[in-house]
Amino acid sequence: MENFYIKAANFxxxxxxxxxxGELSISGESYHEYTQEFYQxxxxxLRGYLATPNRVVTFNFRMxxxxxxxxxxxxxxxxxxxxxQNNHSGxxxxxxxxxxxxxxxxxxxxxxxxxxxxxxNLLPYS
Amino acid sequence: xxxxFSHHGFYSKLKKHKINLACQGMVSQDLLNLIALSLKRxxxxxxxxxxxxxxxxVELAQNIYHYSAEKAYSEKDKCEVGVGIITVGExxxxxxxxxxxxxxxxxxxxxxxxxxxxxxxDEEQLKTYYKEQRRLPKPEESKGANLGFIxxxxxxxxxxxxxxxxxxxxxxxxxxxxxxxxETT
Numbered sequence: 001m002e003n004f005y006i007k008a009a010n011f012x013x014x015x016x017x018x019x020x021x022g023e024l025s026i027s028g029e030s031y032h033e034y035t036q037e038f039y040q041x042x043x044x045x046l047r048g049y050l051a052t053p054n055r056v057v058t059f060n061f062r063m064x065x066x067x068x069x070x071x072x073x074x075x076x077x078x079x080x081x082x083x084x085q086n087n088h089s090g091x092x093x094x095x096x097x098x099x100x101x102x103x104x105x106x107x108x109x110x111x112x113x114x115x116x117x118x119x120x121n122l123l124p125y126s
Numbered sequence: 127x128x129x130x131f132s133h134h135g136f137y138s139k140l141k142k143h144k145i146n147l148a149c150q151g152m153v154s155q156d157l158l159n160l161i162a163l164s165l166k167r168x169x170x171x172x173x174x175x176x177x178x179x180x181x182x183x184v185e186l187a188q189n190i191y192h193y194s195a196e197k198a199y200s201e202k203d204k205c206e207v208g209v210g211i212i213t214v215g216e217x218x219x220x221x222x223x224x225x226x227x228x229x230x231x232x233x234x235x236x237x238x239x240x241x242x243x244x245x246x247x248d249e250e251q252l253k254t255y256y257k258e259q260r261r262l263p264k265p266e267e268s269k270g271a272n273l274g275f276i277x278x279x280x281x282x283x284x285x286x287x288x289x290x291x292x293x294x295x296x297x298x299x300x301x302x303x304x305x306x307x308x309e310t311t
Contacts (some may be wrong), residue, residue, distance in 0.1 A: 010155070010162075011155055011158065011159065031184050032155075033203075065180060067181070067184050067185065067188065068185060068274055068277045069188070072264070075260055101174045102173075104174075104177070104178065104281070111256075115257060
């Protein structure tokens with residue numbers, strides 16, 4: 001399967017999905033006005049990738065800022081991953097990075113962890 | 127343009143109210159980028175507060191973009207987008223971000239009810255409400271995430287301040303002001 005890549009731009013995060021290593025990363029900012037349209041190809045790739053069972057997936061979120069609309073999209077991503085873990089023998093690790101003084105981003109990670117049955121590593125960076 | 131408009135009067139008024147950023151018109155993605163750059167450049171002494179400030183500007187701007195009753199055609203977006211006003215003011219201990227835009231009178235009661243409800247919730251209840259709403263499918267007529275007001279209340283740790291002033295048979299002017307403390311505890 002081919003890798004998936006979107007270059008970061010203003011209001012768009014960098015998205016870097018490596019099909020071979022199972023390392024999927026989203027980083028930067030996400031406040032597109034039409035997040036549903038923007039994330040559609042991301043979901044298409046993910047659904048294709050998760051159609052094969054038994055994968056070991058590391059998902060890295062390293063966001064500086066995202067809007068409430070993106071927050072819905074991320075929850076949908078976690079739901080996909082959770083379903084994969086529970087029903088398709090997947091192994092999922094979520095690395096949620098936050099800048100060490102950014103309490104909002106830390107809390108956001110904690111809330112996603114509470115909302116899903118996935119294991120979250122909450123990782124500060126300086 | 128109205129010849130009676132006084133630029134000096136406008137300037138003085140902004141200055142008096144310590145408003146250091148004011149934009150009126152189409153609240154486009156490009157405008158948001160400019161605001162973002164300007165805020166990032168400014169509040170370097172506290173990155174966390176700068177980010178909060180920016181988050182509040184984005185949510186207010188996107189409310190205008192999606193929900194303002196007054197629209198203009200955006201050449202870039204190839205569709206009609208909302209028109210309104212955004213201001214950022216600064217006091218000694220806090221920032222005040224405000225938005226203003228037209229709404230249809232028939233929507234006024236719903237907006238009021240939603241804000242009043244949110245203002246009654248404490249921090250923990252706001253968190254629960256946010257998570258609940260995020261789990262729900264968004265209402266058909268909602269173009270955004272339907273989470274904006276809750277997010278704004280959470281970021282400001284203050285009640286949402288708003289006014290709704292009827293200006294015609296169809297429309298009211300809706301303002302929303304969010305205070306952000308410079309020192310976080």
